[in-house]
Amino acid sequence: MDWINLLPDNLSVVEGWIKTFFLFMALLTIGPWALVFLYDLLLYLWRAIHYELPIVGGRARGRARPRAPTLTERPSGNPRTLGLARISSRGEDDDVGVGTNMEERDTIKARQRHTALADGNDGS
Numbered sequence: 001m002d003w004i005n006l007l008p009d010n011l012s013v014v015e016g017w018i019k020t021f022f023l024f025m026a027l028l029t030i031g032p033w034a035l036v037f038l039y040d041l042l043l044y045l046w047r048a049i050h051y052e053l054p055i056v057g058g059r060a061r062g063r064a065r066p067r068a069p070t071l072t073e074r075p076s077g078n079p080r081t082l083g084l085a086r087i088s089s090r091g092e093d094d095d096v097g098v099g100t101n102m103e104e105r106d107t108i109k110a111r112q113r114h115t116a117l118a119d120g121n122d123g124s
Contacts, residue, residue: 051063
């Protein structure tokens with residue numbers, strides 16, 4: 001009996017099948033993660049190399065370097081407003097909408113008050 005085998009010699013075939021099964025299960029578990037990692041690495045390399053190409057690359061065309069998206073800033077540069085709808089200081093529900101920043105919200109509220117006054121309402 002070898003020092004690697006756990007079972008007696010007459011069950012070495014069974015032990016071989018058990019080893020093969022567990023290696024297959026490890027490959028089945030780790031394989032997709034390894035493929036995703038390899039894909040991500042190749043995509044990163046492709047984008048980095050394509051950015052650096054002399055004539056057709058992004059640097060030659062004056063483009064910005066590729067950046068990962070952030071949770072705090074929109075692609076246009078405006079800040080994101082994360083969270084639930086806010087309640088105004090007067091205790092009323094803020095019906096302007098979720099996702100607008102405070103300056104846009106104030107502008108929309110002022111526009112709503114202006115149109116209400118123009119229609120003859122007192123704005124309440």
